[in-house]
Amino acid sequence: MPDLSIILPFHNESGGVRNLFRRLYPVLNQTGLSCEIICIDDGSADDTFQSLLHEREYDQRLKIVRMARNFGKETALTCGLQLAKGRAAVTLDSDLQHPPEVIAELVQKWREGYEMVYATRVNRKTDGIFRRLFSRAFYATFRTIAEIQMPDGAGDFCLMDRKVIDALNAMPERNRFMKGLTSWVGFKRGTVPFDVAAREGGSSHWNFFRLVRFAFDGISSFSTLPLRIWTWCGAAVSVGAMLYGIFLIVDVMVSGIDVPGYASLMVGILFMGGLQLLSLGVIGEYLARIFTEVKARPLYFISDRVGFE
Numbered sequence: 001m002p003d004l005s006i007i008l009p010f011h012n013e014s015g016g017v018r019n020l021f022r023r024l025y026p027v028l029n030q031t032g033l034s035c036e037i038i039c040i041d042d043g044s045a046d047d048t049f050q051s052l053l054h055e056r057e058y059d060q061r062l063k064i065v066r067m068a069r070n071f072g073k074e075t076a077l078t079c080g081l082q083l084a085k086g087r088a089a090v091t092l093d094s095d096l097q098h099p100p101e102v103i104a105e106l107v108q109k110w111r112e113g114y115e116m117v118y119a120t121r122v123n124r125k126t127d128g129i130f131r132r133l134f135s136r137a138f139y140a141t142f143r144t145i146a147e148i149q150m151p152d153g154a155g156d157f158c159l160m161d162r163k164v165i166d167a168l169n170a171m172p173e174r175n176r177f178m179k180g181l182t183s184w185v186g187f188k189r190g191t192v193p194f195d196v197a198a199r200e201g202g203s204s205h206w207n208f209f210r211l212v213r214f215a216f217d218g219i220s221s222f223s224t225l226p227l228r229i230w231t232w233c234g235a236a237v238s239v240g241a242m243l244y245g246i247f248l249i250v251d252v253m254v255s256g257i258d259v260p261g262y263a264s265l266m267v268g269i270l271f272m273g274g275l276q277l278l279s280l281g282v283i284g285e286y287l288a289r290i291f292t293e294v295k296a297r298p299l300y301f302i303s304d305r306v307g308f309e
């Protein structure tokens, strides 16, 4: 059984594979731990899988999994954690945005007794201004309404003790917001700051809609506030409507029937219509997620494994 499992998700990263391992090996050797390197090819359309096989010819510590299609990074990481045999596991991006050198510090913290060690990013220089604003808004919202705390700048670059891995593997949900899950399980937590590097090659897999969906996945799996808030909205609107109704009745009794009011009627109807659609939409979002959970399909399928006995 190895000491450390390194888990790397790959999606169309063939150009960066060589560089990644060139930087990873010295760090692993320096820690003096026995390692397994679990590479998840998450449905790449390029020759990532071939590059990984090629890499394995030089180092038998590599274990390679090819997913049946692109299941997304969260699922790839879940797959890696389920296959990991180590006493601890480190997950990091394969595009070298998470510098492998930081692994040494993560391991150091782990040796000090921390069970969940986050590498926290200290800058977001590599992200565009829009993405930076978006993530700031998201984390502020997440912290306020979700019932869990995650360290500032924490992401998917982290070290988990076996206890944490087992806890994560025991969670059956299909919607896997890893950052949230790792914070939710608890355990003794440490952080190691690091500078995010620019992407080595290829391009980021995120666009606006994917980000929004991811953000709502995160919030919806840790909070029911977006569902419950409509009770309060409804209550506030009802109270307002009742007061306005009383005012109208009194007004009609005092000064007679007054027909004009097209503008206020329109505004009232449109505003209420919008509010109702919005709340329905939120219910729909939760319902859709319940639907995926209820179907209880397997999280992923593996088409090839190399290096596992």
Ligand code: UDP
Binding pocket: 009, 010, 011, 012, 013, 042, 070, 071, 072, 073, 076, 092, 093, 094, 095, 097, 203, 204, 205, 206
């Ligand atoms: N990735 C993956 N499956 C996907 C998308 C991305 O395994 O569907 C991997 C990708 O190869 C990289 C990591 O997840 O190692 C982070 O992806 P990316 O760099 O696109 O995200 P960003 O760094 O922009 O957050």
Ligand code: MG
Binding pocket: 093, 095, 097, 199, 204
């Ligand atoms: Mg990246």
